Amino acid sequence: MVLSKNLVVADVTLVERAAMTCKEKCQLVEITQATIDAATLKGIPSNIDLFKELMLPLTMIAKNIERLRRWEEPHLTISFLAFSYLIIFRNLLPYIFPMMLMVLAAVMLTLKGLKDQGRLGRFFGKVTIRDQPPSNTIQKIIALRDAMQDVENYLQNMNVTLLKIRTIFLAGYPQITTEVAMVLFSSAAILLVIPFKYVAACLLFDFFTRELEFRREMAEKFVTFLKERWNTVPAAPVAVLPYESKVSKQGNQQKKIDEETKKKL
Structure with a gap:
């Protein structure tokens, strides 16, 4: 029963209730942060x-x-x-x-x-x-170097793959672009004409019969053909511009402004 703004019978006041709620939330945040700190390994x-x-x-x-x-x-x-x-x-x-x-x-x-x-x-x-x-400092540095080398190799391979996809999409190698476009058109036509359940059934059959004796040689030849065609795709050219600091950028901008001002005068 509420008698007044800060007087409640058989219950805590609004201020006390807010303080208890805030305390419970703070405890929950501290527990959550403690679990995150414990899971963060070095x-x-x-x-x-x-x-x-x-x-x-x-x-x-x-x-x-x-x-x-x-x-x-x-x-x-x-x-x-x-x-x-x-x-x-x-x-x-x-x-x-x-x-x-x-x-x-x-x-x-x-x-x-x-x-x-x-x-x-x-x-x-x-x-x-x-x-x-347990390892010493030299071993830790070597392990860190090897890990960074693996990350660098992974990023390089990923970048090359994305550059090749960019080449195909932007017709950097017209023959491969034509072949990929024809494959996409054929796939779209198949999906439009044949019900999806039959397509899914064929894909499932292909996935589970590649390792069988009667299909293994044909599947290996097809994978080898795809790898050879992928290796022939050139990567899109990448231009690396020289580094410019903020001071040089501001100076170049000021020179451009001065030149434009002289031309107008």
Whole structure:
């Protein structure tokens, strides 16, 4: 019951309630920041190990799909293909993504309920990695140099790929541009004429039969042909301008202004 602005019966005042709310939010922020500080590791090798550990579920999924693709366990591959084709030809593809979201939400709520009941243990969800062996300053510098070299190589390869795509798109190599455009037109025509479920079925069949004996040689020849054609694509030219400081830029701008002023006079 509210009697006045700052007088409430059977409850705290508005000022006290605001102070309690602010205190709870501050504690939550401090706890969150503490977890972030604890997860922030020093050193590139430790961060790489942590990244590998966090990506382990996706890595396991990729390895299992690769095992299915290579027919290491034929009965599992046949079962997976039968289930996939059932989804495709029963027109259930539009429902796959919503079902995945529903399953994910159900798993999250189940884990929440089990955690509230104390069935998951105290250290559930904790990520554990091995500490790096002790090393001196020289070893740390060498490890840092190798890591930076790997990053530089990755960026260089990525830049070359993007420059080649730019060359193809802007017709820097007309023959390759024509071939890519014809492939895109053909793909668009196929998707317009043939229902998508048949296209998906053919792509799935191609993906799971590349490693089989009757298709392996043909698939290897096709991949080799694509690599050779990709290697023949030149990269777009890159111009590196000389460095200019702010002082020189301002001086050049002032010279341009003076020249324009003299011309007008």
